[in-house]
Amino acid sequence: MRALAFAWRSLLRRGGRSALGIVGIAAAGALMFDMLLLSRGLLVSVRELLDAFGFDVRVLASEGIPQSRLPIEHALETARALSALPEVASAVPFRIGEAEVAAESERPDEVALFAVGATTRRIWTVVDGRDLSGREDDALDVVVNRRLAERMNAGPGTSLELRGRCSATPSILPPVTVRIAGVATFPFDSGAQLTMASRFEVLDRLCERPVGEADLIMVASRPESGPDAAVDAIRKARPDLYTFSNDEVIERFERVGFSYFRQISTALAIVTLSFGIVLITVLLTVSVNQRLGEIAALRAIGFSRHRMAADVLWESALLVGIGGLAAIPLGMALSIWLDAILRSLPGVPATLHFFVFEPRVLWLYAGLLTGVALGAAIYPMWLVTRLPIAGTLRREFVS
């Protein structure tokens, strides 16, 4: 009987204790699996979100958080110049602002407003009505997200009265009446967010910002050039601007912004790993101590130290392996629940996820479980291999 089959029979022999070990590993494994999903989940999700915009390069006037960045002056001209580069397919200036829209309720609703220069490339997808156009007559058109349309009981062709919220306070400028051209989905929308997109003219009138300013220019590289070539070309053409590819943005996030998640997930993963190792070590050690006579007899019969250690290692591997497999569906279910809790936080885009599955997670998980099985078996294997055969048989006889 090979060591694996022998170990399996040994586990069945102590079914209750084995089940306890498997349940313990399943619980710890589920948490460890979730921590692996969390450690890179947000990065992967943000990457997918950035890619969903349809732009792979971002151009800024300065570094830092969005609230403290300098605007890009003459953004329309700059975008046109960048669009002319052979590596660039399209460059769209963006301005980000806030507005209030009069609602049926007493308090006006706050709306996130994204203003773009006249172009055909969008970050939203129109699902009803039409998109913004470049015609002069349509300068005060907007597209709104479904939630805003439902909130205002409005649709394509309906007019809305907007008041700007400049520097976090309502503007003293008179309200601007805009017309809903269409309803669209925005990739960065949170569940409760009211979102609107317009041409620059709307935001210019609401907040009286200098004409032609933008917060950033989003660039789509030509497929044959790729984002890295586009970044190099833009840096060469406009060294005064800060240019980043999506990869570089993610790299910066990973280095600074999302390191907390990785640290938290690493700490919790280490705790669960330690728990798994201690649990299985205790169970195997108790099991070995309860059958010292039997082990000594097997050694006397001719079983080698190596073989006895292999039996213990297989027992550990089976407990951890079965528990680890059971942990995967458990961890997936738990991650869906935890993800829903985190995504319900205000301002989190509805398409953003904190727990994201990647194939590499499975490999990493399998590697960590292998470590648990090996680590848990070390002490009981040492006990088995160092067991004095004659002394143990003598003690068994005396007892």
Added chain:
Amino acid sequence: MSGSHPPIVEARDIWRIFPMPAGPVAALREVTMEVSEGEYVAIAGPSGCGKSTLLHVLGCVDTATSGELRLEGRDVGALSDAARSRLRLEKIGFVFQRFFLLPMLTALENVELPQAEAGVPPAVRLNRARLLLDYVGLGHRADHRPSQLSGGEMQRVAIARAMANRPRLILADEPTGELDQATGEAIAGLFDLLHKDGTAVVVVTHDPSIAERAQRVLRMRDGRFVDRELA
């Protein structure tokens, strides 16, 4: 001292000293003996006289503090632990007072176990395990687990297991110690049968009725042989 056949085991001037908190204790003192091929030897003596320690040294599960042990002419003291394990697996059969059958295996699987460890092909070891269970009169209990067997039946299975790899030497430590008189007699009959079939048998026992079945009885006291007689 020995029979007419060449010795399987030769022990020369064996000392076994255990370090104890109150000072070293000599369990074996200058023990010299031989067991010849096919010989039946009983080792008798009071509790604590060193019988089991001698059996453990002869069976290569314990190492003499000094002296020389040869098995089939090979110096056992020079062997590695792995080589000693292999030697025990292939050349020596152990029978314990407490049987030490594995409770999660059937009688048949318990007998197969040493053969599997020795790398005997499944079909061959299954066939031999069945033959051995028939040999000890338990062919009809092959699929029973130890918990479903009586003490005598368990010891029969243990004897079949000890014979699994066709050892030339069987070492039995108080094999009837946990059995009633009648069952013990039956087990002793099995050792007679093993001896008759050519296997050397060394039995450590308190029971004079078991000892008197042997060709030679070696009596021990305080770690030494006190006299030797041919049965």
